Amino acid sequence: MQIIQETKDLTTPTGTMRCYIYRPNATGRFPAIIFYSEIFQHTAPIGRSAATMASHGFVVVVPEVFHELNPIGTVLGYDDAGKEKGNNDKWQKPLADHDQDTKALVNYCQQADYCTGNVGAMGVCLGGHLAYRAALHPDVKAAFCLYATDIHSHALPAPEQEQSLTRMNEIQGEVFFVWGKQDPHVPQEGRLAIYQQCLSTGINYQWLEVNAVHAFMRDEGERYDGALALQMYQQAVAFFQRLLFAV
Template sequence: MLITKTYYDIPTKLDPNGRPIRIFVIAPNVPAYPNAKFPGVVCFSEIYQVTGPVERFAGQIASHGYVVACPSIYHEFEGPEALPYDTEGTDKGNKYKIEKELAAYDEDATLAIDLLCSLKNCNGRIAGLSPLSTYRTYSLTTCAATGMCLGGHLAFRAAFDPRVRASFCWFATDIHSATLGKGKNDNSLVRVRNGDLKGKGELVMVFGKQDTHVPREGRDLIRKTLEDANVTATFLEVQAQHAFIRDEESKGRWDAALTRSLVGVMMEVFERTVGRDMGERVDDGTKIEHVC
């Protein structure tokens, strides 16, 4: 399936400089069906913003029939351009990662989901309100999230949003150490322990066993916390290093075959959870409806 790329600049409330966030949207292009609609996926980037590898990764998802929104996460500090994969870019990305407010990360995710809700080529089963949308009522929310490295953690946090039915998190950093955001004191695992993911969507965590960013003790902590909280989750540990799905500047860690296999797993999860209209979701006999 062919794809197209565009972007939207969305106003934010928490940016101290009042700058908008740029959200790139990569979507299927089917000229013979101009009114075709597709489910939505938010794709969070690593610390370098929306680089070539991130865009190509999002393009793979879009070509399977999804509208993919890629937010530029460092709009408080930089323009929407990607940071380079070099020492300066890495230092900037790591610096911004712990200077940005945790609430601002969550606002970015909300705005990306809201934007998907407003797009005419999204299937309308994503409930939400954005400055571009009108009030509508739908009986089911279906949106998915994914991301790599920092983006894996952001996809993890996106799962707290009831509109997100599946999050596929690639080698998510800082969850085990609770060091995301300003003050290096995030509450991701605390919220899991408090039950904020129970009864929500499906979560998939993928880690490389040779990943020095998330050691075995950290992976064990994440797994145990999810299991103790009865979260619907799949935990995959593979023979790989950090950033093994990055097809550029991966420092010799890119594993194309393993990436291809795991992308297949991700697409199965997305197809099963958001790729079909399953009707109203029922929990304990109660119909859940969302209004936007």
């Protein structure tokens, strides 16, 4: 499908959150996917990923994940300076504030006149964690989480009882985890801790480990694996079609 792009500013308890909307250029209503970026925010690779998903019949909403810490429209570079700033932002923003953002995003997706009201979440790196975190919201039916960082380590700002792994039992929808076996950010012991929690909580999940390094979806730089990325888009499209197009 051909798509159109636009921006939408949402009000959150911590300020205005700029969102980038990718949606089919067609009449009717479509399921929504909240697409959470990595620490660099709405970069060109993130935009292309969102456009790819939207072209399969979804409204894709990309929020600025650190909107309260940067001027609207801030995009960090894939360099040392961008990495340092993005990581500093990650350590500053409490998970509770991300939860408030997700609440605003879900409300928008349920009220927009081009959305059906069915909502999923998808993300890469930090965004993979935030997509998983979004699944704690009872109205998020599906989460596709690509190499989600910091779930296993309890490293993001929150009390222990509010950490994402601790709260897994609250998830009501289905979660699809994708991991790179050569990803140093989520080593084998970290993946094992998450897998064991999946088993102990009994959530509805899928699990896929591939031979890849961190950020293999990002179509800039030497980490990119185009063949694997294509497979993941196909997996994600099938996953969301099954869970979000259902009546």
